[in-house]
Amino acid sequence: MPDSAQAPTRTLNSDEPESMPGAACPLPIFDHKQVVLGHGSGGKLSAELIERIFVPAFSNPLLDKLDDQAVFEIGAARLAFTTDSFVVTPIFFPGGDIGELAVNGTVNDLAMSGARPLYLSSAFILEEGLVMEDLRRIVNSMRCAAQAAGVQLVTGDTKVVNRGKGDQIFINTAGIGVIEGAVNISAANARPGDQIILSGYVGDHGMAILSQREGLEFEGEIRSDTAALHTLVAAMLEASTDIHVLRDPTRGGIATTLNEIAARSRVGVRLQETAIPVREAVSSACELLGLDPLYVANEGKLVAIVGRAGAQEILDRMRRHPLGTDACIIGEVTAEHPGMVIMTTGIGGSRVLDTLFGEQLPRIC
Amino acid sequence: MKYFDEYRDPRLARKVVDEIQRAQTRPWVIMEVCGGQTHSIVKHGLDFLLPQGIELVHGPGCPVCVTPLEMIDKAHAIARRPEVIFCSFGDMLRVPGSDGDLFTIKSRGGDVRVVYSPLDCLKIARANPSRMVVFFAIGFETTAPANAMLVWRAYKEGLRNVSLLVSHVLVPPAIAFILQSPQNRVQGFLGPGHVCTVMGYREYEPIAERYQVPIVITGFEPLDLLQGTLMTVRLLEQGQAVVENQYARVLGREGNAAAQKLIYDVFEVGDRKWRGVGSIPKSGLKLRWEFREHDAERLFDVREIDTREPEICISGQILKGIRKPHDCPAFGQQCTPQHPLGATMVSAEGACAAYYTYGRHLKKADLVQVAQA
Numbered sequence: 162m163p164d165s166a167q168a169p170t171r172t173l174n175s176d177e178p179e180s181m182p183g184a185a186c187p188l189p190i191f192d193h194k195q196v197v198l199g200h201g202s203g204g205k206l207s208a209e210l211i212e213r214i215f216v217p218a219f220s221n222p223l224l225d226k227l228d229d230q231a232v233f234e235i236g237a238a239r240l241a242f243t244t245d246s247f248v249v250t251p252i253f254f255p256g257g258d259i260g261e262l263a264v265n266g267t268v269n270d271l272a273m274s275g276a277r278p279l280y281l282s283s284a285f286i287l288e289e290g291l292v293m294e295d296l297r298r299i300v301n302s303m304r305c306a307a308q309a310a311g312v313q314l315v316t317g318d319t320k321v322v323n324r325g326k327g328d329q330i331f332i333n334t335a336g337i338g339v340i341e342g343a344v345n346i347s348a349a350n351a352r353p354g355d356q357i358i359l360s361g362y363v364g365d366h367g368m369a370i371l372s373q374r375e376g377l378e379f380e381g382e383i384r385s386d387t388a389a390l391h392t393l394v395a396a397m398l399e400a401s402t403d404i405h406v407l408r409d410p411t412r413g414g415i416a417t418t419l420n421e422i423a424a425r426s427r428v429g430v431r432l433q434e435t436a437i438p439v440r441e442a443v444s445s446a447c448e449l450l451g452l453d454p455l456y457v458a459n460e461g462k463l464v465a466i467v468g469r470a471g472a473q474e475i476l477d478r479m480r481r482h483p484l485g486t487d488a489c490i491i492g493e494v495t496a497e498h499p500g501m502v503i504m505t506t507g508i509g510g511s512r513v514l515d516t517l518f519g520e521q522l523p524r525i526c
Numbered sequence: 527m528k529y530f531d532e533y534r535d536p537r538l539a540r541k542v543v544d545e546i547q548r549a550q551t552r553p554w555v556i557m558e559v560c561g562g563q564t565h566s567i568v569k570h571g572l573d574f575l576l577p578q579g580i581e582l583v584h585g586p587g588c589p590v591c592v593t594p595l596e597m598i599d600k601a602h603a604i605a606r607r608p609e610v611i612f613c614s615f616g617d618m619l620r621v622p623g624s625d626g627d628l629f630t631i632k633s634r635g636g637d638v639r640v641v642y643s644p645l646d647c648l649k650i651a652r653a654n655p656s657r658m659v660v661f662f663a664i665g666f667e668t669t670a671p672a673n674a675m676l677v678w679r680a681y682k683e684g685l686r687n688v689s690l691l692v693s694h695v696l697v698p699p700a701i702a703f704i705l706q707s708p709q710n711r712v713q714g715f716l717g718p719g720h721v722c723t724v725m726g727y728r729e730y731e732p733i734a735e736r737y738q739v740p741i742v743i744t745g746f747e748p749l750d751l752l753q754g755t756l757m758t759v760r761l762l763e764q765g766q767a768v769v770e771n772q773y774a775r776v777l778g779r780e781g782n783a784a785a786q787k788l789i790y791d792v793f794e795v796g797d798r799k800w801r802g803v804g805s806i807p808k809s810g811l812k813l814r815w816e817f818r819e820h821d822a823e824r825l826f827d828v829r830e831i832d833t834r835e836p837e838i839c840i841s842g843q844i845l846k847g848i849r850k851p852h853d854c855p856a857f858g859q860q861c862t863p864q865h866p867l868g869a870t871m872v873s874a875e876g877a878c879a880a881y882y883t884y885g886r887h888l889k890k891a892d893l894v895q896v897a898q899a
Contacts, residue, residue, distance in 0.1 A: 193630070193633075197629045197630060507536065508748040509540065510573075510574045512569060
């Protein structure tokens with residue numbers, strides 16, 4: 162049993178009944194000897210990888226905050242710095258492509274600190290055989306996205322790998338932005354009583370990708386929501402600087418993001434299922450596949466945790482912005498049940514939204 | 527969302543719950559047979575809405591859970607072979623065998639693919655004529671017709687590089703098995719809506735009669751489940767051991783005749799092992815002799831694999847409704863979806879995983895908070 166060889170032996174307590182003989186667990190697959198796809202899911206496996214491999218190696222005060230970007234001061238300037246890699250398949254999908262995603266994703270990671278994005282780098286890993294016209298299309302949409310976001314791509318790198326050693330194209334972008342004004346935004350800053358604002362419909366990006374990837378019949382109806390969110394953030398900060406947490410709920414969806422916030426801020430989160438906007442096509446597709454839209458990726462949405470007093474003003478301002486017309490308050494932060502996200506279901510019951518282990522898997526029936 | 531929202535109306539739900547309360551004069555133990563029903567109950571928090579004294583216990587209807595470990599090991603042995611493209615429904619990928627899961631095999635270079643329909647295997651087989659496409663055909667009567675269709679089409683088309691690893695199980699023998707157990711606590715059943723969409727419910731009538739239990743064929747939405755519970759409670763209170771159909775908007779007594787014909791054209795009934803339960807006579811499907819060229823167990827000679835399941839968890843008793851997930855001291859402690867000790871923790875439809883995912887591993891004080899949230 163190679164997989165369990167390294168696993169700690171699990172012994173049971175002596176006061177347990179006889180139906181549970183003190184046997185070692187034959188099945189733990191948490192201590193992987195090799196990387197599995199779930200390590201990239203944004204769920205518990207990803208967190209484990211970061212905590213066990215990366216943080217111990219690189220630990221420092223900026224990294225240890227585990228925000229989506231590092232925020233630091235150089236001279237008089239407060240800067241935000243981040244990086245992200247894009248490996249999406251297919252590289253073109255309804256509503257966008259890998260290039261647009263690579264620009265917007267990094268712009269958003271900067272924006273979630275309240276920063277104004279300035280400069281991006283871009284590194285391309287190309288697979289031998291990639292169609293040149295596809296590359297041109299991707300680069301062009303990066304140019305358009307950068308222009309729209311008001312950022313410049315100021316440095317870059319290109320590598321080509323053998324056919325079969327990559328998946329057409331991988332793109333890494335890093336970005337730097339400047340934080341102006343007195344804002345202090347971090348996943349650790351949520352406080353009991355804060356209101357939770359969601360900027361619009363959830364699950365669009367993940368279901369657009371899935372429908373395209375799997376050739377499912379509902380493709381076309383669902384488009385990726387990829388968008389740069391920094392102007393929305395700027396508008397929110399104009400309404401009130403009492404914004405405690407900003408996150409873009411990408412991999413793992415809003416459920417995972419809210420769990421991270423609950424854990425980092427040591428607070429509870431209470432949601433109303435009926436308040437969370439999900440498009441009909443997305444919820445139908447999710448029902449069909451046995452997926453939960455609250456765990457599906459978004460690329461143009463944000464979750465804001467804001468002081469109660471300024472919440473309505475921020476919400477009104479968001480609704481006047483084209484990327485926030487469907488914004489709404491979906492719940493609040495509580496002192497009770499710290500670290501847990503609890504949702505009142507549409508039918509009036511309640512349930513816990515936990516962080517997923519790995520990727521969501523379509524159910525059999 | 528049309529066709530869903532109608533069945534998730536909190537005011538109607540409240541009304542049905544009140545009616546259950548009015549109908550009920552004593553405690554009852556009711557089993558929902560199907561894993562999809564368990565998932566829905568826990569996902570929507572329905573068990574918090576039910577009146578005290580109505581206990582829902584979770585049945586054996588999770589296809590992933592009841593697939594025996596030796597079958598998982600056979601699947602893994604086949605999936606490791608370089609000439610094989612191993613296709614499966616998504617939730618089988620994380621089920622641990624004796625040595626890793628299908629994700630692990632994939633990370634070591636195995637060609638493991640998730641399909642949404644078994645018929646996707648035909649496309650894959652046509653595109654890869656030099657390789658063997660093996661589909662892991664598990665599940666109840668619900669998935670059997672599409673799996674049968676895959677075999678039938680491969681056979682007609684002469685696609686010899688398509689085969690099935692078959693571990694199909696049938697619901698009625700499992701219900702009878704539960705009722706025969708001397709420890710049985712179940713007094714009424716919410717019958718499996720999807721299974722009966724294919725099979726109808728005629729075959730449940732002799733079970734209700736013989737064991738003197740009411741069976742209400744029930745759907746999967748919150749209001750379906752509450753209404754099914756209400757109908758079952760009324761039958762129990764009246765002492766009527768009959769089959770009723772809550773899911774009439776979808777199915778009738780005879781089911782889908784074309785699908786049934788297809789199943790029995792391709793498969794025949796045989797004995798099957800159920801994980802955590804053991805062998806149940808005539809409780810499964812196997813490929814008919816004419817289709818032996820598409821039988822992966824035969825082609826890859828894995829029939830000798832015979833994994834003995836270590837006796838470490840109470841999933842067998844949970845699958846029979848004798849005990850509940852939190853009756854197990856390992857639940858939420860040593861045993862989590864990250865470290866499943868047994869079948870019911872592995873799939874989202876397994877009772878233990880559903881309890882865990884939706885927070886039922888919490889301490890009682892926290893659960894009270896959940897109920898009041």
